[in-house]
Amino acid sequence: MVQYSTARLDASFAALSDVTRRGVLEQLARADASITDLAVKFDMTLTGMKKHVGVLEDAGLVTTEKVGRVRTCKLGLRGLQEEAAWIDKLRHLWDARFDALDTVVEELKRREKARGRKKRK
Amino acid sequence: MVQYSTARLDASFAALSDVTRRGVLEQLARADASITDLAVKFDMTLTGMKKHVGVLEDAGLVTTEKVGRVRTCKLGLRGLQEEAAWIDKLRHLWDARFDALDTVVEELKRREKARGRKKRK
Secondary structure (H helix, E strand, O other): OOOOOHHHHHHHHHHHOOHHHHHHHHHHHHOOEEHHHHHHHOOOOHHHHHHHHHHHHHOOOEEEEEEOOEEEEEEOOOOOHHHHHHHHHHHHHHHHHHHHHHHHHHHHHHHHHHHHHHHHO | OOOOOHHHHHHHHHHHOOHHHHHHHHHHHHOOEEHHHHHHHOOOOHHHHHHHHHHHHHOOOEEEEEEOOEEEEEEOOOOOHHHHHHHHHHHHHHHHHHHHHHHHHHHHHHHHHHHHHHHHO
C-alpha cells in the first residue's frame, strides 16, 4: 500500500497547476539552468521567475545552488512518483467502476434477450 | 504527440492540490454521492463542500445533477488521462537525464581505470 504524504501532494499538485512552472520542470529535465536563463526563456522578470522557482523548490521538485552571483536550478531527486501513483490509483478505481457498469448493462441486455425469447415461445 | 490543454491542466492540478478534493474524487470513484453525503463524510459544512465540488466541477473532474432538492455528484467522464500523460512525459525526460548522467559517470570510471593501468605499466 502506497502511503501518500498529504502536505507533499498538496504542494506538488499546486506547483504543477501553473503552465510556466510545468515549463520550467520540462526545461530542467533537459538541462540545469540559472534563474536568469529561465527568466529569459519564459519572457519573465527575474522576480517573477524567482517566485515560480521558490514554489517548485518548496514542493521538493527543484533544488537550487548559488555559486557566486549565479543561482543554478536542477530537478529535485524525488521525481513525481507519488503524484503518478496517486493518479494511477484513481484511474484504476475509475476504470473498475466503469467496468462494473458495463457488467450491469450486459446483464440487463442478457435478461432482456431471455425475456424476448420467452415471449416468442 | 499529446496536445495538452494549458487551462485544463492548470485547473485540474489546482483541483488536485487539496486533500479533501482528492478524497472526494476517491469517494466518487467508488460510488456517486450527494453534496450532503460528502459534507458528512468529510466532516465539513455544506457550504465548504459545495465550494470544493465547484472547483472539481470547473476542472471537469466531477459532474453534478440536481433532482428535487438533492444534488448528486459523479465522476466526470474525461478521467485524468492528460494529467497522467504529462507526468509520464516529465518522468521519461527525467529518467533519460539520469541515465545520461550514469553513462557519463561510467565513462569517467572507465577512463580512470585505463589511466590507472597506464601508470602501473
